[in-house]
Amino acid sequence: MKTKLCFASNNQHKVEEIKALLGDNFELLTLNEIGCEEELPETGNTMEANSLQKAQYLFDHYKINCFADDSGLEVAALGGEPGVYSARYAGEHRSNADNISLLLKNLEGKEDLSACFRTVITLIRDGVIHQFDGRIDGSIIRELRGDGGFGYDPVFIPSGQELTFAEMSMEQKSKISHRARAFQKFVDYLKNGN
Template sequence: MKITLCFATNNAHKLEEIQAIWGDSFNLLSLKDINCNEELPETGNTLEANSLQKAQYLYDHYQVNCFADDSGLEVNALNREPGVYSARYAGEQRSHADNMNLLLKNLVGKSDRSAQFRTVITLIQDGKISQFEGAIEGQIIEEQRGTDGFGYDPIFMPEGFDRTFAEMSLEEKGKISHRAKAFEKLMNFLK
């Protein structure tokens, strides 16, 4: 019998990415599938705290086994910013273009363009909490390249590649991304 889990997100890109990684190994529910229409709380100041807060809210209010993730881009020359504030880096409007433009502006004149994407997943299954982390190192390039992906994908080039995340197919990115690494740990745990 397949395990059923609710993924605490309304982000269609994330759902598509995870479904591609997992295939039909698990029965994956979205927030929409359980009639959760409210914004999940994200007031923590770390990826770990936000991930836990979202999963706990879902488990407490909907009594469903679930997992939540929080991801961030951590740029070394900017003291690991934007980090937990990656989605709102340029303001509450959560504009991918504004976020990328602000990041590129803040990196002008900086020689160290190293960065990492990091994801933390919190699983709550029958009240038991587990966390999993995945990260991928790379560089922030100087101009946007590619049209696939979302967020900072057009300016993030993973280590060992000559293409940005936005220049890779969903399948390619799904094999190497921070999210893929964290979800692989989650999947191995569930098996």
Template structure:
């Protein structure tokens, strides 16, 4: 019997990516699958805090084991911005186009294009909380390239690669992505528990 676990998200891209990463060991449900229509407030001042808030909300209100994550892009020349505000950098939540435009505008004239994607994944299983972090270093390019992925993927080239995340297939991106690295730690933890 598979463990049932809820991904605290209704973001189709994120759910698809996490399902791919977790494979067949879990029966994955989304927030809408468990009847959660609320927009869970991300009011913490860190990715770890937001990840924990979402997982606790689902576990407390629906009594189901849960995986939640929060991710962000940290750009060195912008003192770590957009960071925890990555999804709403330009104001409106999840407007990728406007977020990218604002980021590129803020980087105009700056030589240092170093950046990293960071993900913190929180697992609440039988009431116990575990957290896993994944980081991928890279740089921000000047123009969007590629149609895959979401968020800042079209302007982020991971170190050691020539392509943006948005030019990669899911199979190419997952093993090297921040989310992939955090989820890999989660999978190793879960396998060790069995």
């Protein structure tokens, strides 16, 4: 019998990616499929807190084993900003263009353009909490390049690479991304029968 897990997302691309990683032993459910239409809370001041808050909300209200993720860009010269506020850095309307514009404005005159993307996944299964993290280091460039990806991808070049995340194919990006690294730890944990 397949283990049911709810992913705290309705992003179909993310869901398909995770389904492929998990294989046939798990039945992955979306928020829509469990009838969750409300906005999940994200009021923590760390990615760990936000992913836990979303997963805990699902577990408490829907009594289902679940997992949630939270990701962000951390820029050294900005003291780790935008970090947990990456999606709404330029305001609650969540515009990628506005977020990038504000980021580049805040980096004017700064020499250190080093940055990293981080993802934290929280799994709650039978009331037990596990967290998994992934990180990729790189740097910010001052002009947008590429039209793939989303968020800050057009201005982020991973260490050792020449292309921004937005210039990479989804396959290239998913081999090295912070999210891929976190989900690999998560999948390895589940597949090892834990």
